[in-house]
Amino acid sequence: MSAAATVTFADIEAAAARIRGHAVETPLVESPALNERVGGRVLMKLETLQRVGAFKFRGAYNRLVQLTPEERKRGVVAFSSGNHAQGVALAARLLGMPALIVMPSDAPAMKVANTRSYGADIRLYDRLKESREAIAAEIAASRGAVVVPAFDDPHIIAGQGTAGLEMVRQAETLGASFALVLTPASGGGLMAGVSEAVKALSPATELWAVEPTGFDDLALSLKAGERVTIHPTGRSLCDALESPAPGVINFPMLKKNVTGALDVTNTEVTEAMRYAFSTLKLVVEPGGIVGLAALLAGKLSAQGKTVGVVLSGGNVDPELFAQVLRGEL
Numbered sequence: 001m002s003a004a005a006t007v008t009f010a011d012i013e014a015a016a017a018r019i020r021g022h023a024v025e026t027p028l029v030e031s032p033a034l035n036e037r038v039g040g041r042v043l044m045k046l047e048t049l050q051r052v053g054a055f056k057f058r059g060a061y062n063r064l065v066q067l068t069p070e071e072r073k074r075g076v077v078a079f080s081s082g083n084h085a086q087g088v089a090l091a092a093r094l095l096g097m098p099a100l101i102v103m104p105s106d107a108p109a110m111k112v113a114n115t116r117s118y119g120a121d122i123r124l125y126d127r128l129k130e131s132r133e134a135i136a137a138e139i140a141a142s143r144g145a146v147v148v149p150a151f152d153d154p155h156i157i158a159g160q161g162t163a164g165l166e167m168v169r170q171a172e173t174l175g176a177s178f179a180l181v182l183t184p185a186s187g188g189g190l191m192a193g194v195s196e197a198v199k200a201l202s203p204a205t206e207l208w209a210v211e212p213t214g215f216d217d218l219a220l221s222l223k224a225g226e227r228v229t230i231h232p233t234g235r236s237l238c239d240a241l242e243s244p245a246p247g248v249i250n251f252p253m254l255k256k257n258v259t260g261a262l263d264v265t266n267t268e269v270t271e272a273m274r275y276a277f278s279t280l281k282l283v284v285e286p287g288g289i290v291g292l293a294a295l296l297a298g299k300l301s302a303q304g305k306t307v308g309v310v311l312s313g314g315n316v317d318p319e320l321f322a323q324v325l326r327g328e329l
Helices: 009-019 032-038 056-064 069-074 083-094 109-117 132-143 154-173 189-201 217-224 250-257 266-280 290-296 318-325
Strands: 041-046 076-079 099-104 121-125 180-184 206-212 258-264 306-311
Touching (some): 032 266, 032 290, 076 083, 083 109, 180 189, 180 290, 189 250, 217 258, 250 258, 266 290
Parallel strands (some): 041 306, 076 099
């Protein structure tokens, strides 16, 4: 990895080699019903079928597998509301190292339980009164452990970029090339990595980020030409997409590669979750479905185009999912 802490296509290819045989090469699928509804060809990258049920395992494994034997003994610390927590916990278990995850006390119960089941220790915190970064730094210092960021890390970004690498190559085997690719965005690790891989292999493809309404830090940052930090007063149903600002390393990549950012409301997200379940037979968490939600809501036209959509995770609490399916949310 270069000293400038940017991420190149070569870094993503190297990450793909490291995670091969450990991460799942998730399928790229299409639905005639969805194609008919939007008037184009939609190819969905099912990261819901990745280990831990989300793309986060890619970056976590790529980061942890590069630690030295001495670093592995001291272990890792991460902070996350759920999917990064699970990715780091499983990667640490597979590589034989201890892991402690700092998680908000209001994180989805499924994500907390899954993280614990992978063998990680968990420190819960109050997201309104405590700083997860400060807690993680203090624990890491006391243990001599390595802090594994959720998105602002070149090795994490390169690992997430392998999803984009796979998408383009899988599409090629189907005789398809993407006009558009829609990817969820929070801190921007997945979006940055996917955009770098897709642009390297298919320069004409437009990359669109999708955020929850009210958490549009990437849209504001792209408009301003610099990182903008937002200060939300409420919460989003998309618990995985609540970062207040794009990452420092990620943003120059996003500025270079991304055509624009769209936002979707909670209502558009829940409608997409119901559609995915009833028509596509897919279980997708709120933050994972925002790309499809944007497409179904007509935020971008797919008419006559081939569109790639990353469905980034499927870790939704059963109670919340039942409420969504019943139309209560």
